[in-house]
Amino acid sequence: MTKATLQALLSHWWRNPLQLFTLLAGLALATALWSGVQAVNAEARASYDAAATTLGEGQYDRLVRRDGQPMAQDTYITLRRAGWLVSPVVQGRLNGVRIVGIEPLTAPGGIGPVAPQEGADAARFLSGEGQLFGNADTASRLPEQAFVITPEAAPGTAVTDIGVAQRLLDRQGQIDTLIVLSGQPMGQPPLADIAPDLARQSAQGGSDIARLTDSFHLNLTAFGLLSFAVGIFIVNGAIGLAFEQRRPVVRTLRALGVPLRGLVVLMGAELMLFALIAGGAGVALGYVVAALLLPDVAATLRGLYGADVSGTLQLRPVWWLSGLAIALGGTAVAASGALYQLAQMPLLAAAQPRALAMAAGKRARFQGIVALGLLCAAGILMATANGLLSGFALLATLLIGAALALPLVLDRVLAGLSRLAKSMTAQWFWADTRQQLPGLSLALMALLLAMAANVGVSTMVSSFRLTFTDFLDQRLASELYVEVEDTAQLAALVDFASPRADAILPIQSAEVMIADQPTEVFGSRDHATYRDNWVFLENTAAAWDRTFDGEAILINEQLARRSGLSIGGVVQVQGQAFPIVGVYGDYGNPIGQAVIGEDAFVRLFPQVIPRRFGLRMDPAAVPGFVQELEEKAGIPATQSVDQAQIKAISLAIFERTFTVTTALNVLTLAVAGFAILMSLLTLATMRVPQLAPVWAMGLTRRQIGWLELMRAMMLAVLTAIVALPLGLALAWALLAVVNVAAFGWKLPMYLFPLDYARLGFFALLAAALAALWPARRLARTPPADLLKVFSNER
Amino acid sequence: MLLRVTDIHKTYQTADGPFAVLRGIDLTLEAGETLALTGESGSGKSTLLHLIGGLDTPDAGQIVLQDQDIAALDDAARAALRRGIVGVVFQQFNLIPSLRIADNIAFQARLAGQHDAAWVKTLTDRMGLSAQLSKYPEQLSGGQQQRVAIARTLAPKPRLVLADEPTGNLDEATAAIVMDLMLELVSEAGAGLLMVTHSEALASRMSRRLHLKAGRVA
Amino acid sequence: MNVKMLLLMCWMPFAAQAQGFAGLGTQVEGFSVPQPDPTFDFPADHGPHNDYRIEWWYLTANLKGADGTDYGLQWTLFRSALAPEAGAGWAAPQLWMGHAAVTTPGNHYVSERFARGGIGQAGVTAVPFAAWIDDWELSGDWNTLQMRAGGPEFAYDMQLTAEGPLIFHGDNGFSEKSAAGQASYYYSQPFFAIEGILQLPDGDIAVTGNAWLDREWSSQPLADNQTGWDWFSLSFDSGAKLMGFRLQQTDGVNFTSATWISPEGEATPYSDGALQAVPLAVNDADVPVRWQVTLPDKGVDVTVAAINDNAWMTTSVPYWEGPVTVRGTHAGIGYLEMTGYD
Incomplete structure (x- = not known):
């Protein structure tokens, strides 16, 4: 019995390969979309984390020689014996691999190979031939070395003991950098007294950028969530169709005596088999998609770190499994x-079509109530949401x-339009579209979600980019920074710069507690740089005047949010009360910040x-100035930073982000x-009986085909109209709720009508392309098939 | 006694309130006997047929088929009944469109585990379907399709054949040929036949007839 | 690989078989093992013994401020060898760990350092005597010593003067640690007078007191069923001193050992069972901070109580180490060390 039933069930697919393809392709695409986005996301995050943690870049201050040359190992011993808690690092390249030598006993936690694991042996790591930690690709480039394979290691990087690194790089007795640990002991002598040729580099810069890239990852995660929703809709649609198409067969089988339970089990097993096949294909497809997108992501992160980030994918079991x-x-x-x-x-x-219709009506009502x-x-969450x-x-x-x-919305709109219709053809068109709606609704929902996701994510990324550019202009307004x-x-x-520069703006700060929040207070010199470039979220009149006069204070958004302070509030700094006259955006900064006038700052600190x-x-004068500064004033070029460089790197990140987002948009x-x-293809076969009377009444097949195409595009347009506000609401939720919860600052939202128009055009194009083939097929339906509808009628 | 139906009641819920389709039907059928169920549309004859076929359950009353009360059976047992003991010929043929004619004819016998190749060959030949075996249902005419459906129903050698307007979708000439074949084969198989029809001509060819009116035997 | 994991791997080189406290119950091939009837050679034996797996220079001091407040101080340098040789450069198989602490009645400040041997960051030389790791140092000729150490919240700088002879524990310095014969070489200088300055977050404090310096080395000092120890160094008002320890065993029986030191510096060793130490009360972390210690042969029956219950050493291998007061048949002060409680 099972065999006969299975044969009957499966024979359906052989006779209707297109339906089988729809089902498998729908499942595979949904899986591909999901696993592709996940793969890009996971790989980007892994590469980023590895790059960031290899040397704890940005976390610790470092000591380097002023002249950029390596220092002697004795300098390290001298510093340690003077009570400076520093840890040595030596770096170099061997056979294309970046060798990083660390000293594990003194290095801060979280640096070096990620975790002790099998194969890690202290005695082997520290003495003898030594051990290198790196990924398989790195290991293959140094076949003669003893490697411990750590897939999560930064690409192209091998971490080993400093002694081993010195030997491999033939740099015995040399150290490049000293990491300055947190928690230095009391009574430490000044650096200048023990190692005058060393300079301390502060860790500041790196961590800000890291915060911003976290937002980039959030962006990708949100996209993964949306693609998941789209995927689920497609799967749901594909499965629903598969059942709908076989409903008559199922009924016949039951009438012929196949028990319900057996039928349910068989169909369930059949679907699970399909899901397994299509899911496997989908993961593979997602892998291809990710591999195509990844070079962009890798380039994005490489631009950010200037370090190697793997441009190739690792096939992680977790993708297969999650896919x-x-x-x-x-x-x-x-x-x-x-x-x-x-x-x-x-x-x-079949004997009670009315009952089915009633059930459908009931379901529509239920769906409406749930929606x-x-x-x-x-709506309630929009007003109240305050966490991740x-x-x-x-x-x-x-x-x-x-x-x-x-x-439901589309149904109402179509009902309204059909009332406006004048001609008979138009009336039939609207009524027929309404009748088709249930069959198309899942596909339209998927289109809605895809479009809304695109609008939302594009808005978020573009808003982010604009804000960030403004912010860079504001914060990196000076042409040159000198430490x-x-x-x-x-x-x-x-002495040197006063006659040569238009202005010298000291950047001085002190850490204090303001309203119980750790806050960095800056003392700024009165200059147009600030007045012209800084953008306030809110401010009173003459905010800069009052600040530079020393009577008022400006605070950043983070401090305002965390302390609940705003304009009109008063804060205490070193016992002096300052009224708040402005709140400014401070993207990427984890802590509170405030600005007071230079005079007030000097008095208080x-x-x-x-x-x-x-x-x-003049930007053009910068390179010459830096060179002269070194030669004539003795301030090494390493202490000067050309802001154009910083800005260019930072902006490159967001250009890349854009590329990836666009690629994902097109994919969805x-x-x-x-x-x-x-x-449409599925509906087309069912539509012949519906279209035959219209044809008989005088519409040509060509006209019917055109109308089919118009119908699909019209539905796409209606869906796009609904998608736009949904996408904007989505963007708002990402920028104003999720970002605030995740990072503590709100991103201003900008609108990009041209982008939306382009998206709408793409959606229309997608719908038109999708409808083209079914419409052509309908237009070419042999008249005999149409006639059969009448001859076959009961 | 092949079939005994006692005091069957069935009421459907409709948008206009409950509607009593059957209000106390009694009938009996012996093996080899043929019975025509006639009546106007809505008189409940199709409903009665579905109840006897185990496709639906009565609200009250007894349907005893080969000493078994089918109203008391669960879904699986009723399905087993439909596979082997009762065969139903529908007005709309209900062939499986994705199976070839040969597989459609053998389908129910295979389901029931009562496949008899010689008997199937006899049925195929007598129905004049030998040339159509490798075709699909959509390639056959209505009369041919109904002959396939009848062959399928008779293949497992059911004790009782239920037919619901089996020739309702066919023209008169085709209907007459199909009907002749069905009566012949049912009688050869020694099965009982219960047929719903509103054709006087057909009804007159049966050994007995029962006329339903408003859910009662008239 | 973070420092702590690396350290644990170093101190427990054979993790699969690691036994006892911090792997001290592990026998390692290639290293020398302490033998009975030792002959010491000074000043060379104040220096390192690289062919033994572990070794320490362990100084504790009971201090008093001008206002009578009790303080405790610890300066310890541990040596742990991956192989029985001195070696040179980064590849040298000697690892060093320093612990320093200051205990006040209300606070306990701890700092920890690590260093590789072979590069000069840490080490011990016998002539002239100096033991150091980073800026921490203990140096001098053992009649007088200078000592300094510090962390983010404390520092100290001390001068020590010996007022009595070296004391050899067990059988002339061969100190048995179990019935199965595990042993270490163990001698002390318990007669140091100490004075100097403690730098604490609230300011500098001038202090004076007594210090006790332990020297011990071995390759497998504990039996494999011994999980920790409770060690007492008590200085009585009479001028006499008592060193005693109790080794905790998984079989529930404890192994004890003691040395009675007369005010003149004559040592009387006591083998297993002569000394009894019984916990009386525990602190919030279930570490016993009050003990009853008895040595009937010398009429000792005293209660030993921590000055600060929370002298927990939050180091990579954590333990309890702090100053105590002594009451009962003999009054005095001392130091208590407890391991195997975390």
Whole structure:
């Protein structure tokens, strides 16, 4: 019995290969979209983490020789014996591999090979031939060395003991950098007394950028979430169609005596087999997609770190598993609903079409209530969401609510349009479109989500980029930044630069507690640089005047949010009260910050000597100035930073982010377009009986084909109209709720109408391409097939 | 006694309130006997057929088939009944479109585990389907399709054949040929036949007839 | 590989078989093993014995400020060898670990250092005597010593003057640690007078007191069923001193050993069972901080109580080490060390 039933069930697919293809392709695409985004995300994160942790870059101050040359190992011993807790690092290249030698007993935690593991042996690492930690690719480039393979290691980097590194690089007795550990002992002598040729480099710069890239990852994660939603809709649609198409067969089988339970089990098993096959194909496809996208991601991160980031993918088991889990889970969810319906379906349903229609009406009402409930919840969350969890809940309720509401909204709109219709053809067109809506609604939901995701993510990324560019202009307004080490250099700089630069702006700060928040207070010199470039989130009149006069204070957004302070509030700094006259955006900064006038700062913090200066000058004069500064004032070029460099690197990151986002946008739209194509193809075969009377009444087949195409595009346009506000709401949730919860600052939201128009055009194009083939097929339906509709009628 | 139906009641819920389709039907059928069920549309004759076929369950009353009360059976047992003992010929043929004619004919016998190749060959030949075996249902005419459906129903050698307007979708000439074949084969198999029809001509060819009116035997 | 994991691997080189406290119950091939009837050679034996796996220079001091406040101080340098040789450069198989602490009645300040041997960052030389790791140092001729150490919240600078002879524990310096014969070489200088300055977050404090310097080396000092120890160094008001330890065993039986030191510096060793130490009360972390210590042969029955219950050494291998007061048949002060409680 099982064999005969299985034969009957499977023979359906052989006779209808297109339907089988729809099902498998739908499943595979959904899986591919999901696993592709996950792969890009995971790989980018892994590379980024590895790069960041290899040397704890940005976390610790470092000591280097002023002249950039390596220092003698004795310098390390001298510093340690003087009570300076530093750890030596030597670096170099061997056979294309970056060798990093660390001293594990003194290095801060979290540096070097990620974790002790099998193969890690202290005695072997520290003495004898030594051990190198690196990924398999790195190990293959140094076949003669004893490697411990750590897949998460930074690409092209091998970490080993400093003694081993010195030997491999033939640099015995040399050290490049000393990492300055936190928690230095009391009574330490000044660096200048023990090692005058060393300079201390502060860790500041790196961590800000790291914070910003976290936002980039959040962006990708949000995209993964959305692609998941699109994927689930497609899976659901594919499964739903597979069941719908076989409903008559199922009924016949039951009438012929196949028990319901056996049928449900067989169909479930069949679907799970398909899910496994399609899921496997989908993961492989996702891998290809990710591999194509990854060079961009890798380039993005390489631009950021200037370090090697792997441009190739590692096939991580977790992708296979999560990809297959999505395929199987999505199929199971979709199939359980369909199977439940199948079990509930009366054996004689065909005899009671009215009952089915009533059930459909009931379902539409239920769907409407759920959609309304979800959208109401989203509305409440919009007003109240304040954490990461509620932020993501907001995203979910918005998305699902809107998707569920879409068919109902479209149905109402179409009903309204049909009332406006004048001609008979138009009336038939609207009525027929309404009738088709249920069959297309899942594909349209997928299109809605894809478009909304694109609008949302594009808005977020573009807003981010604009904000960041403005922020860079504001913060890196000076053409040159110079760091001095002592009062002698300070005097030399001022003497040398005063006649040559337009302005010398000291960057001096002190750490204090303001409203119980750790805060860095800056004392700024009155200059147009600040007045022209800084953008306030809110401010009172003459905010800069009052600040430079020393009577008022400006605070950053982080401090304002955490302390609940705003304009009109008063804070205490070193016992002096300052009214707040402005709040400014401070993207990427983890702690509070405040600005007071230079005079007030000097009065309150007399012990602070300015170490960094921003110099305003003609950008073209910068290189010459730096060279002269070294030659004539004795301030090494290593202490000067040309801001154009910093800015260029930072902006490059976001250009790359853009490339990746665009690629993903196109991909999601393509998948949604495919869903439309498949739905239309499926509907096409059922549509012959519906179209035959219209044809008989005088519309040509060509006209019918055109109308089919118009219908698909019109539905796409309507969906796009719904998608735009949804996408903007999504962007708002990402920028104003999720980002605040994750990073503590709110990103201003900008609108990009041209981008949206382009997206709308793409969506229309996708819908048109999807509808083209089915429309052509309809236009070429042989008249005999149309006639058969009448001859075959009961 | 092959079949005994006692005081069957069935009510459907409709948008206009409950509607009593059957209000106390009694009938009996012996093996080899043929019975026509006639009546106007809505008189409940199709419903009665579905109940006897185990496709639906009565609200009250007894349907005893070969000494078994089928109203008391669960879904799996009723499915088993449909596979082997009762065969149903539908008005709309209900062939499996993805299977070839040969597989469609043998399908139910295989389901029931009562496949008899010689008997299937006899059926195929007598129905004049030998040339169509490797075709698909959509390639056959309506009359041919109904002959496939009848052959399929008779293949497992059921004790009781239920037919619901089996020739309703066919033209008169084709209907007459199909009907002749069905009556012949049912009688050869020694099965009982219960046929719903509103054709006087057909009804007159049966050994007995029962006329339903508003859910009661008239 | 973070420092702590590396350290644990160093101190427990054979993790799979690691036994006892910090791997001290592990026998390692190639290293020398202490033998009975030792002959010491000074000043050479104040220096390192690289063919033994572990060794320490361990100084504790009971101090008093001008206002009578009790303080405790610790300066310790541990040597751990990966192989029984001195070696040179980064490849030298000698690893060094320093612990320094200051205990006040209300606070306990701890600092820890690590260094590789062979590069000069840490080491010990016998002539002239100097033991150092980074800026921490203990140096002099053993009649007088200078000592300094510090961490982010404390520092100290001390001068020590010996007022009595070296004391050899066990059988002339061969100190048995178990019934199975595990042993170490163990001698002390318990007669140091100490004075100097403690730098604490609240300011500098001038202090004076007594210090006790232990020297011990071995390759497998504990039996494999011994999981920790409780060690007492008590200085009575009478001028006499008592060193005693109790080794905790997994079989529930404890192994004890003691040395009675007369005010003149005559040592009387006591083997297993003569000394009894019984916990009386524990602190919040279930570490016993009050003990009853008895040595009936000398009429000793005293209660030993921590000055600060929370003298927990939050080092890579954590333990408890702090100053105590002594009451009962004999009054005095001392130091208590407890391991195997974490």
